[in-house]
Amino acid sequence: MNSFFEESMFAGVTLSIIAYLIGAILKKKFKLGIFNPLLIAIAVSIVFLAVGNIDYEIYNEGARFLSWLLTPATVCLAIPLYEQWDLLKNNHKAVLLGLTAGVVTSLVTVLVLSLLLGLSHEEYVTMLPKSITTAIGMGVSEELGGYVTITVAVIIVTGVLGNMFGELICKVFKIEEPISKGLAFGSAAHAIGTAKAMEIGEIEGAMSSLAIAVSGILTVILSSVFAHFL
Amino acid sequence: MKYVKQFFIILLISFVGELFKYLIPLPIPASIYGMVILFIGLMTGLIRLDDVKDVGKFLIEIMPLMFIPAGVGLIESWGTLKPVLLPVCVITVVTIVTVMVATGKLSQWMIRREKKGGSDHE
Numbered sequence: 411m412n413s414f415f416e417e418s419m420f421a422g423v424t425l426s427i428i429a430y431l432i433g434a435i436l437k438k439k440f441k442l443g444i445f446n447p448l449l450i451a452i453a454v455s456i457v458f459l460a461v462g463n464i465d466y467e468i469y470n471e472g473a474r475f476l477s478w479l480l481t482p483a484t485v486c487l488a489i490p491l492y493e494q495w496d497l498l499k500n501n502h503k504a505v506l507l508g509l510t511a512g513v514v515t516s517l518v519t520v521l522v523l524s525l526l527l528g529l530s531h532e533e534y535v536t537m538l539p540k541s542i543t544t545a546i547g548m549g550v551s552e553e554l555g556g557y558v559t560i561t562v563a564v565i566i567v568t569g570v571l572g573n574m575f576g577e578l579i580c581k582v583f584k585i586e587e588p589i590s591k592g593l594a595f596g597s598a599a600h601a602i603g604t605a606k607a608m609e610i611g612e613i614e615g616a617m618s619s620l621a622i623a624v625s626g627i628l629t630v631i632l633s634s635v636f637a638h639f640l
Numbered sequence: 641m642k643y644v645k646q647f648f649i650i651l652l653i654s655f656v657g658e659l660f661k662y663l664i665p666l667p668i669p670a671s672i673y674g675m676v677i678l679f680i681g682l683m684t685g686l687i688r689l690d691d692v693k694d695v696g697k698f699l700i701e702i703m704p705l706m707f708i709p710a711g712v713g714l715i716e717s718w719g720t721l722k723p724v725l726l727p728v729c730v731i732t733v734v735t736i737v738t739v740m741v742a743t744g745k746l747s748q749w750m751i752r753r754e755k756k757g758g759s760d761h762e
Contacts, residue, residue: 509743564728
């Protein structure tokens with residue numbers, strides 16, 4: 411049986427997607443953040459690999475085609491952005507203010523907590539790009555001399571947590587305007603948060619898409635300055 | 641042929657994004673260049689919305705699935721993550737909240753201020 415799974419290109423991915431769908435049904439039924447389809451899909455797949463003693467490499471033989479689609483899918487985020495252009499133009503001040511504030515807050519929070527928790531310079535710069543999209547964050551971490559594998563892991567965990575709890579955070583802090591919600595998802599939880607913002611609404615999705623690009627680029631610039639602070 | 645054409649345009653833009661990444665020495669991924677290229681294409685009318693819309697919406701809808709492999713890949717980095725787990729968790733959780741609140745609240749304040757200013761003096 412094991413050797414079959416090692417041969418199969420579709421077993422791992424199919425299971426991941428089944429877990430995702432089950433998560434989606436549970437989420438609909440119980441409306442709890444913990445029944446996040448993405449989280450459930452990841453958790454079930456990890457358990458599957460662990461129990462079946464299957465290497466990640468083998469799972470990824472099939473699963474990498476899903477990852478491969480990420481670049482064209484991210485390109486397509488320009489579509490909702492284009493469709494919401496008028497809204498964006500009419501609210502450009504709010505958008506710019508919100509996104510700049512988000513990037514600065516991310517860098518300041520990481521700096522303050524790194525000081526408090528006594529992190530080394532390398533650990534600090536590893537965490538600096540944690541709020542932005544993986545591909546940009548990896549580059550920033552590498553450039554500043556961080557541990558790239560940890561940066562990637564933290565970025566993904568950040569995204570999944572943002573995807574899970576973003577709606578709750580918006581509710582608790584009374585972030586109600588669709589534009590603001592979208593910007594908040596994108597600037598705190600990049601593309602994985604955007605996936606959730608897309609589900610909430612078109613405006614939220616478009617603003618979140620914009621936030622991925624703008625926050626990512628702003629972080630490239632500002633993190634090189636912040637790297638000198640610890 | 642509709643889907644072939646749309647898929648082709650989206651992949652072509654992804655490829656041009658890769659070219660940009662290759663030529664420009666910045667840590668910006670091909671996908672972000674591609675997103676900007678498609679956006680400019682749509683704004684200038686060089687690319688019509690109908691040229692990319694159906695396949696684009698499909699890709700966006702299944703986007704969450706594309707993060708599963710990377711998430712499962714966390715088992716690979718568990719070893720490096722374990723020693724710094726506590727500080728990393730604290731920073732991750734706190735930052736999500738501070739960033740969402742800063743971005744959400746400030747933009748909302750500005751949106752509501754402009755709405756008010758546009759309608760009446762209060």
